Amino acid sequence: MATFLARRLLWFIPVLFVVALITFVLMKAAPGGPWDRDAESKQVDPRTMELLARKYGLDKPAWRQFIGYLVGDFDDEGQFVCGAVCGNLGPSYRQRGKTVQQILFEPPPEKGFFDSKFGHTARLAVLALVIALAVGIPAGVFSALKQNSWLDYALTFITNIGIAVPSFVVAFFSILIFAVGLKWMPVVQKSWAGLTPFIIPAIVFGFGTMAQTARLMRSTMLDVMRQDYVRTARAKGLGEQAVIWKHMLRNALIPIITTLGPAVAGLLTGSIVIENIFGVPGVGRDFIQSIGNRDYSMIMGTTLFYVILILLGNLSVDLLYGVVDPRIRVD
């Protein structure tokens, strides 16, 4: 177990290094710097540019900037400033005086952590996952228990649609239905306090995961229902409810956990687009804005942050899998 964990954590290092390298090389290949988007239309005079470049260490050779970003470098006074390994994602080029980690995690004054950029993203993703599982699992179970009934056909049809149509498209449909048609919400939400404004975006966002969960749940339930141990449970006179809850459901839930890893990863990165469509003030919307502003340190920092989240998500699901199913040993 310990060796498994250590090996998986060590594997993070090359992955993050390669991602950082790719991001860094791409940013260097982009024409224009963070202060002038077009090489042709200089917006900042050369003298200021030189000072800015020195301030952010952009006058140093590229390899040193890269190492400095990842590990750390000495500043003008000879003081060592730790880099990304210490969680320091560097100063934002556009939002002066703020570091990338401050922009991502620091809530506005007198607000809690869940009002920070990441707090909004987390609220959306967690709510989406909870709704997806809370609806998807029972839907799959009912489909399987009432196999070939009209309920099963209806649920399977919705499931197929949910798997086929990406959340990007579902989001536009939902805005047309709930904002333009029914007027349950404004097209652009003004307040994101509490959970209520997140409900419709979260349903849209979790729709694909919901459909996949329902489909998998249905097929594993159908499989489990025909197992010998279920027949044994019935043969010894156990009530139908106990058979369903204790024998079928517990075993059928195991495969769902394997799909959680990709689902969480999809929810985290999918939020880039969903946040943008619904105007959720989270990490994803900020990412798109920093792309428009060519705020390179922000782009790089957010990318690394996303990849760490996904790596941790996949790892925790692997660990969880070993806990839930004793037949699988992680070592």
Next chain:
Amino acid sequence: MAQATPSLSRSATAAAPAIASQSQRQLAWRRLRRNRAALIGGIVVTIYLLTALFASSLAPHNPIKDYGASKAFLPPFWQPESPAGKTYDPTFPLGTDQQGRDVLSRILYGTRTSIVAGVLPVTIVVLIGTTLGFVSGYLGGGADNLLMRITDIFYAVPTELLLILVMVTLGDTALGKAANGVPLFLIALSAVSWSGLARLMRGSALSLKNLAFVEAAQSLGASDFHIISRHILPNSVGVLVVWIAFAIPRFIIAEAILGYIGLGLRPSLNPNDFFITSWGRLFLDAYSIIGSQPGFLLAVTAVVSLLVISFTFLGDGLRDALDPRMKK
């Protein structure tokens, strides 16, 4: 003995019609035709392909000509009056946008671009992914190890994120500006998508290379190239076809997402260009005028959803038909 053989073969041919042998391909085709959802999906996809091909003849108007403020914000046919107070004009069946451009014509031209944006990168990815996957799976060794490590890294990095990064950093270079950004889009999408297919094809090559017919070919002295192209490839076609059916809509959506963010193909102002507009661009334009012209967004969303659903039904049908063991 010499006389017995012809009579034997004659009796064999006489019995043959009663058994009516069928090739694997015929069996698969029969299974596909019996699947109604897949059949409808296939028909819809074909209609879209034809629309893309003949977009310039089908479009009632020039998609980039603006008919001025008096013709702007016209409602689509299901709405007698638009929120902006304009009444329906039958020469613009799906209405017009804020500049008075015909929505139907824009969607038709966008279909062409988006279909190309889905099909072309798939072709490139198939070439790269199958070659690398087969070579590493069949030959193994150091190259195989390297490929697996690379795909492991790509597995941790979401393709959407990488795609956005490539498009934003290289979008303003000479490469990004060439031919409405189509070459950059193709390169970026292929670069971030090949590893998944390579992994799939590697698995297929690995499972096939230990089978008796490959061993037989090896013992007859067949070259590695011959075995890969004549034995591994034909036996992997089923998996490949299903992958393609699911990859095309994924790539079309990738273009739409990039376009919506403002990083996609560059809209053209030259009516003779092949790429005039794309679905991504239409999502961006339609969403920006949702308050005064919701019919535009509804039309674009419906057109895109229908194609994506059809591809999925077709893909599901192909999977069931080509590999009956996989059937749900």
